[in-house]
Amino acid sequence: MRRFFECALSPGVQAVVLYRLRHWLIGRPFVLRMLLCPFTAIAARRMRWKWGIDIGNSAKIGPGFLIIHYGGIFIAGDVVAGSDLTITHDITLGFSRAKNIQGFPTLGSNVYIAPGAKLAGSISIGNNVRIGANAVVEKNVPDNAVVQARPSLVVTFPGEPEAETARLHSIVQVSHNSAA
Numbered sequence: 001m002r003r004f005f006e007c008a009l010s011p012g013v014q015a016v017v018l019y020r021l022r023h024w025l026i027g028r029p030f031v032l033r034m035l036l037c038p039f040t041a042i043a044a045r046r047m048r049w050k051w052g053i054d055i056g057n058s059a060k061i062g063p064g065f066l067i068i069h070y071g072g073i074f075i076a077g078d079v080v081a082g083s084d085l086t087i088t089h090d091i092t093l094g095f096s097r098a099k100n101i102q103g104f105p106t107l108g109s110n111v112y113i114a115p116g117a118k119l120a121g122s123i124s125i126g127n128n129v130r131i132g133a134n135a136v137v138e139k140n141v142p143d144n145a146v147v148q149a150r151p152s153l154v155v156t157f158p159g160e161p162e163a164e165t166a167r168l169h170s171i172v173q174v175s176h177n178s179a180a
Helices: 002-008 011-025 030-051 162-179
Strands: 053-055 073-075 092-094 118-120
Parallel strands (some): 092 118
16 A cells, blocks of 8 residues: 555656646637636646656646656656557657658657656657657658657777877767768
């Protein structure tokens, strides 16, 4: 019983319950909304301030929504996600103003988003997708894909000769130019 209450009182579970309540209120009678909306708005503000979780109440997220670790979570109001969405800390699902991808992401079912990932724009993420830590996703992702951030490069280390430093800097410059 103690374990149940520990789980129920965790910030991730509270954020999902609050999101579900706020989303449920959207289509309810005016009187009910006027009675409950002030309380849910205060709770949402507290959630944002205390735990860093901001989920737009008009976002459409299917059943099985799970927040594993709280902090730095932002989900915009027009995001659409299928069932079994699992997210971790420091993620953003938001709007992009870039002309070619302007809009909000749409996620399929059974999607896992690792810490630090950012998804922006009118992109479509397929079913059974895993998005790795610190990945910035601005293009559509097919079903059953794994997305990761670019591998890190060693640009300098103690005791290296000057010629090697110059060579490494030219590699970094070439890789940055080819990525653009």
